[in-house]
Amino acid sequence: MDLRALKTFEACVRLGHFLKAAEELQYAPSTVTLQIQRLEADLGVSLFVRDGKRVIVTEAGRWLHHEAAVLLKSIEAMRQTVSDIASGDNGSVRFAAIEPVASQQLATVVADFYKTRPKVELTMEVGGSRSIAERVRAGELDFGVCSAPPSKLMLEFEPLIEExxxxxxxxxxxxxxxxxxxxxxxxxxxxxxxxxxxxxxxxxxxxxxxxxxxxxxxxxxxxxxxxxxxxxxxxxxxxxxxxxxxxxxxxxxxxxxxxxxxxITIGIAYKDKNLLGKAALWLMEAIRGIREPNTLQNSTGPEGKKTGT
Known part of the structure; x- marks a missing residue:
């Protein structure tokens, strides 16, 4: 079934008139009629009974309208969620940090980030540098805040602070x-x-x-x-x-x-910035706010572009 035809059908039933549906959807009246005819032909049933200028919804049409309304709402929610994920306002981020950086520096950063993006499913773990780097490499974490990982793990590392x-x-x-x-x-x-x-x-x-x-x-x-x-x-x-x-x-x-x-130098370790979601990139950018002034050289922004001088 064509989703556009279902949307047209739902509008016809809800508004009680083909012409009103055409006006709401900004279609020509003939387009609405054609879409309903194709939908009926596809399903092999009559969805409306014509009574002069009036149309009456059949039993099959009433059932389809209920199901179509639910489906269209779900599709709209999907569209919105995908859009939010693309903008960084939704999605999931899983990262880990060592102590006491996690409690002393990152707790307030993460709290502020979550307040501005409450739809993001955020998981913050606390662990040791070695295990964090290994889990980032394995794809279990989007990124980690830890000491410089071993070169054999082939991770990117952005220095933040010296402790x-x-x-x-x-x-x-x-x-x-x-x-x-x-x-x-x-x-x-x-x-x-x-x-x-x-x-x-x-x-x-x-x-x-x-x-x-x-x-x-x-x-x-x-x-x-x-x-x-x-x-x-x-x-x-x-x-x-x-x-x-x-x-x-x-x-x-x-x-x-x-x-x-x-x-010792503490920084952000990640595998491939191109594989990270926008929410993860924005959180990394927020965490860069703890960076010491002398490490601003060659830092990277949320889009992976060089920032600073």
Missing amino acids: RLGIMLHTNHPLADRDSISASDLAGHTILVKEPTCIYRELWETAICESGQYLFSCMEVGSFFVIQQMVKAELGIGIVPIYSGLEQEGSIVIRPITDLNPV
Whole structure:
């Protein structure tokens, strides 16, 4: 059945007159008549009974009108959804980010994005850099916010920010009054570190190995939040990225490590921008808003074009 003929038929029944249907659809009256005749011939039934200038809908016509109205509404909804997906106002986005970037920088960005595009089905996961990069490569994620992925994964990577590790201390700790701390100051203390697969743990171990100082004991903790709570309970000192949001007024402070200054670059990893939906591209563009000023060189916009200077 021709959808245009069904639309014409629905208008004829709803308006009760072929001429009114022609006016609404901006068709010639003869076109309306021809479409109804073809529809009847296609179905092999009479949809209207002609009574002079009046037309009366048959039983078959009444049933078809109900079904046609439902179908046409569904088609209109499909058209609108496809249009919204093309503009980035609908669709789905699945991405992941590492902590504490996810909570400290991206949570508000994602919240603002969702408020402006509530129809987008958005999934934000939190994981480790390695697993995020591998899942982006496998197509399980549209993109990830993580450290630079291994070259063997053949992913694109846009740097966003540089993160530095610091020392998280309770305000009662004797080192808390110092503006900065050196590696040698950690001797004799219990150090709270993330699991071995965490990029911040790797960064810490690389930095401390190069310094050759191991005069402390380590406790492995799988969550920055738990590290924060342990420090708050005055159990050890934590190795964490320097975020003011991780500090707690009156109980926890974070100080830089002067002689190590371990730094890691965090950015957006994706496989092929041409395969991403418009909503994903717009979310990536919103996330670029956290970019540090000195990384604006050679950034890319939502259409994949170069921006900046």
